[in-house]
Amino acid sequence: MPATAMRPRCAKLALAIAACALLCGCWVYSVYPLAEGDELLVVDKSLIGTWWQPEAGCSLTLSRFFEEKVYRVVYAAPPNKAGGGCLIDSGRSAAFEGRLVKLNSYQFLDLYPADRETQHHDLALHSIYKVTRLGDRLTLVPFDYEWMKTQWSENKLSAPAKEGDNSLVLTLDTEALQRFVSDHAADDEAFNPGKQIVFHKRSE
Numbered sequence: 001m002p003a004t005a006m007r008p009r010c011a012k013l014a015l016a017i018a019a020c021a022l023l024c025g026c027w028v029y030s031v032y033p034l035a036e037g038d039e040l041l042v043v044d045k046s047l048i049g050t051w052w053q054p055e056a057g058c059s060l061t062l063s064r065f066f067e068e069k070v071y072r073v074v075y076a077a078p079p080n081k082a083g084g085g086c087l088i089d090s091g092r093s094a095a096f097e098g099r100l101v102k103l104n105s106y107q108f109l110d111l112y113p114a115d116r117e118t119q120h121h122d123l124a125l126h127s128i129y130k131v132t133r134l135g136d137r138l139t140l141v142p143f144d145y146e147w148m149k150t151q152w153s154e155n156k157l158s159a160p161a162k163e164g165d166n167s168l169v170l171t172l173d174t175e176a177l178q179r180f181v182s183d184h185a186a187d188d189e190a191f192n193p194g195k196q197i198v199f200h201k202r203s204e
Helices: 003-011 013-022 145-153 174-184
Strands: 027-030 049-053 058-064 071-076 093-103 106-113 127-134 137-142 161-164 167-170 197-201
Touching: 027 127, 027 145, 093 174, 145 161, 145 167
Parallel strands: 027 167
Antiparallel strands: 049 058, 049 197, 058 071, 071 093, 093 106, 106 127, 127 137, 137 197, 161 167
């Protein structure tokens, strides 16, 4: 990635880091997308529809942007959610553009905010999830924050990262990010099964 192309995104990073305090939990973000262009993007029509987190009643709805290899993804919490399974507050929703990226035999969902609600994501940053679907069960696993922080602190990343309040922002360009994700796709430390977010398909 040319240095001149990196400057506009990196110049906004300080503001993005300051806003990370608005987000819940510990999270890993990326300045750059996991794929540019359509060559690594796939469409899985079985993902389209509404998926539920049974313990909290939160929903994940995926639909298509016409024939493009892009999903509209809406995550929503009910007015009176139960337990602590939801990632956002009661009655809130968050909209994203989602791209399903295939690297070797693994699939990853790259989410990018489609709105700028300060309650959950006013950051123009990407979040990446390893995706597994088995029947009516959909599992999303984000990068493990503590593991990634160790990689960063031990200089195992080929580009610097930026640390915020309970967040880490990767500045690897797309090509380097693909290599990094591919290298660790099967690593349960990088994508910790204990941090998985499980959804079940809603019966129509």
